[in-house]
Amino acid sequence: MADKILEIRDLVIQYTSDKDVVHAVNTIDLDIEEGKTLGLVGETGAGKTTTALSVLGLLPKQQSRVPQGTVMLNGRNVLTLPEQELRKIRGNTVSMIFQDPMSSLNPVMTVGDQIAEVVKIHEKLSDREALQRAKEMLETVGIPGDRSVEYPHQFSGGMKQRVLIAMALACNPKLLLADEPTTALDVTIQAQVLELMRGLKKKFNTAMLMITHDFGIVAEVCDEVSVMYAGHIVEHGTLEDVFDHKRHPYTQGLFDSLPNIDDRRSKLKPIKGSTPDPVNLPSGCPFHPRCEYCMEKCSKSFPEKRQINDTHYVYCHLYDETSEDQLKYTEQEG
Amino acid sequence: MTDTVVKRVTRKEILKKYKKKTPAQEILGRFLANRLAIVGIIIFAAILFTCVFADLFANYQIDALKMNVPERLQGPSAKHLFGTDEMGRDVFARVIFGGRTSLWIGFVATAFSLLVGGLLGAVAGYFGGKFDEIIMRIMDVMLCLPEILLAIAIVAAFGTNIVNMIVAIGLSRVPRFARIVRSAVLTVRDTDYVEAARAIGATNSVIIVRHVLANCLAPIIVQVTLIFASAILAISSLSFLGLGVQPPAPEWGNMLSSGRQNMREHAYLVIAPGMAIFLSIFSLNLLGDGLRDALDPRLKH
Numbered sequence: 248m249a250d251k252i253l254e255i256r257d258l259v260i261q262y263t264s265d266k267d268v269v270h271a272v273n274t275i276d277l278d279i280e281e282g283k284t285l286g287l288v289g290e291t292g293a294g295k296t297t298t299a300l301s302v303l304g305l306l307p308k309q310q311s312r313v314p315q316g317t318v319m320l321n322g323r324n325v326l327t328l329p330e331q332e333l334r335k336i337r338g339n340t341v342s343m344i345f346q347d348p349m350s351s352l353n354p355v356m357t358v359g360d361q362i363a364e365v366v367k368i369h370e371k372l373s374d375r376e377a378l379q380r381a382k383e384m385l386e387t388v389g390i391p392g393d394r395s396v397e398y399p400h401q402f403s404g405g406m407k408q409r410v411l412i413a414m415a416l417a418c419n420p421k422l423l424l425a426d427e428p429t430t431a432l433d434v435t436i437q438a439q440v441l442e443l444m445r446g447l448k449k450k451f452n453t454a455m456l457m458i459t460h461d462f463g464i465v466a467e468v469c470d471e472v473s474v475m476y477a478g479h480i481v482e483h484g485t486l487e488d489v490f491d492h493k494r495h496p497y498t499q500g501l502f503d504s505l506p507n508i509d510d511r512r513s514k515l516k517p518i519k520g521s522t523p524d525p526v527n528l529p530s531g532c533p534f535h536p537r538c539e540y541c542m543e544k545c546s547k548s549f550p551e552k553r554q555i556n557d558t559h560y561v562y563c564h565l566y567d568e569t570s571e572d573q574l575k576y577t578e579q580e581g
Numbered sequence: 582m583t584d585t586v587v588k589r590v591t592r593k594e595i596l597k598k599y600k601k602k603t604p605a606q607e608i609l610g611r612f613l614a615n616r617l618a619i620v621g622i623i624i625f626a627a628i629l630f631t632c633v634f635a636d637l638f639a640n641y642q643i644d645a646l647k648m649n650v651p652e653r654l655q656g657p658s659a660k661h662l663f664g665t666d667e668m669g670r671d672v673f674a675r676v677i678f679g680g681r682t683s684l685w686i687g688f689v690a691t692a693f694s695l696l697v698g699g700l701l702g703a704v705a706g707y708f709g710g711k712f713d714e715i716i717m718r719i720m721d722v723m724l725c726l727p728e729i730l731l732a733i734a735i736v737a738a739f740g741t742n743i744v745n746m747i748v749a750i751g752l753s754r755v756p757r758f759a760r761i762v763r764s765a766v767l768t769v770r771d772t773d774y775v776e777a778a779r780a781i782g783a784t785n786s787v788i789i790v791r792h793v794l795a796n797c798l799a800p801i802i803v804q805v806t807l808i809f810a811s812a813i814l815a816i817s818s819l820s821f822l823g824l825g826v827q828p829p830a831p832e833w834g835n836m837l838s839s840g841r842q843n844m845r846e847h848a849y850l851v852i853a854p855g856m857a858i859f860l861s862i863f864s865l866n867l868l869g870d871g872l873r874d875a876l877d878p879r880l881k882h
Contacts, residue, residue, distance in 0.1 A: 345773055346773075355796055
């Protein structure tokens with residue numbers, strides 16, 4: 248078994264304001280092995296980005312609390328490291344690609360300087376060598392090196408995202424956090440950028456946490472998938488486990504909300520209701536008010552972890568023991 | 582066939598028409614389209630040139646300082662462009678050498694207050710919280726006092742010399758810079774690229790200078806021109822009151838003050854330095870307004 252780059256255990260993250268406590272992440276476990284890609288899927292507000300920020304140690308200090316849990320990055324707990332150590336890790340061991348390439352580049356610096364900045368922070372290189380490295384990185388992502396003297400406004404959206412990828416990979420990080428890297432791009436460019444990321448991941452042997460709400464992207468680039476709902480990981484497994492043998496009603500609901508290419512006239516079946524308010528989450532399983540298979544105990548207690556096979560687990564009362572509801576569910580699936 | 586001339590459009594023209602302008606070109610275009618701003622920059626450049634190269638037009642010791650009683654209180658002539666004062670010194674020479682002092686002190690004082698105020702404002706805006714509260718409340722207290730009163734108090738307390746004057750004028754303008762810089766920093770602080778800079782491991786000082794302040798330059802530049810103007814006015818005011826540049830060294834304010842005695846018969850004695858003050862401040866304000874309109878296209882009156 249390969250070494251684990253990222254190992255998150257029992258992580259709880261809360262945002263506090265004057266009156267309320269926002270339960271953003273509630274006891275999650277996550278593992279990423281060297282060179283592997285994990286997809287983190289869920290609706291807006293499920294806590295995906297918060298999880299990623301915690302790996303960088305970038306949670307807003309004054310407003311956030313981490314009452315329990317560990318985030319082991321390359322064998323060190325990020326949550327207890329001092330700021331100075333964190334700065335050495337950021338961009339070097341772990342780097343992040345942000346959602347919106349349009350606003351993630353500094354408009355008054357040339358792209359070459361911005362890539363060179365990362366290199367200079369983490370490696371002892373002269374300005375010239377750093378710029379040279381920046382040019383090489385631009386070439387790697389398919390942008391001519393002599394465009395390094397241009398400013399972000401001279402690039403298109405897809406190219407800006409490539410620049411950000413170049414920046415993220417400039418110091419050859421062990422783990423790449425990609426926070427919906429293709430959401431702001433149109434579909435053809437999405438495909439290009441995904442293809443590029445897949446190629447580079449292989450080339451640099453970088454592990455990746457792919458945050459997305461698009462199962463298409465997951466199917467294309469990920470090895471494993473975790474489905475997140477209201478701060479909980481409700482189902483986790485390999486691509487095959489989750490795509491072909493999905494267990495959790497929420498995962499089922501997400502797939503039902505996708506248009507079916509084989510039967511274009513079939514109606515979409517959206518999940519009714521909307522994501523719960525993270526300030527006061529529903530009791531028991533947070534999904535129970537929206538769940539078609541809701542049972543009495545669903546509102547009373549949070550389900551136990553059920554291991555379906557070695558790689559596949561789910562948190563749902565349907566699998567507690569053989570009950571009528573479960574039979575109903577499996578029959579329908581079959 | 583008709584005789585109509587077919588106007589041929591060359592490829593170059595088409596390219597020129599559709600070529601995207603860089604932001605710098607756009608700003609320059611907007612600035613050049615503003616006639617008042619052009620007037621301002623021309624007047625200020627002329628004043629700056631004559632003051633910086635004053636030695637080309639007159640000799641400091643002979644024309645501006647040395648008494649020449651037989652030629653006292655002469656009206657403007659070819660020999661003495663603005664006439665002579667009550668001690669026979671050439672008023673033109675005194676105006677340009679006085680301008681040198683005013684512009685120099687004004688520049689240093691502005692730079693001083695930009696440095697101090699900018700730093701305080703940037704730190705307050707970037708870190709927020711208690712830092713912000715403490716710094717900005719102190720700035721509010723300073724803002725309660727009229728700037729000129731604060732400057733007079735500082736000079737009166739520590740004595741009149743150039744350094745004290747620079748500190749007095751600079752310090753009294755610190756709150757204005759702090760407020761402007763803080764508000765500009767607040768708009769940039771939460772942008773994605775600042776977050777991205779944090780995510781690559783940049784230190785706070787690097788983020789503040791390279792990412793935050795670099796994106797707040799527009800309002801800061803505008804404020805610099807306006808505060809430069811107000812600093813020049815403050816120097817003249819202090820000198821007029823006898824708290825600034827001391828005679829016999831020429832300065833616009835102390836020239837006004839000494840010219841007062843003979844102002845009824847010899848109005849040119851006060852008109853010359855008065856116009857110098859007026860024109861330099863007027864041109865700087867036009868320049869500042871022009872820059873503001875050019876740098877911030879959303880602000881259309």
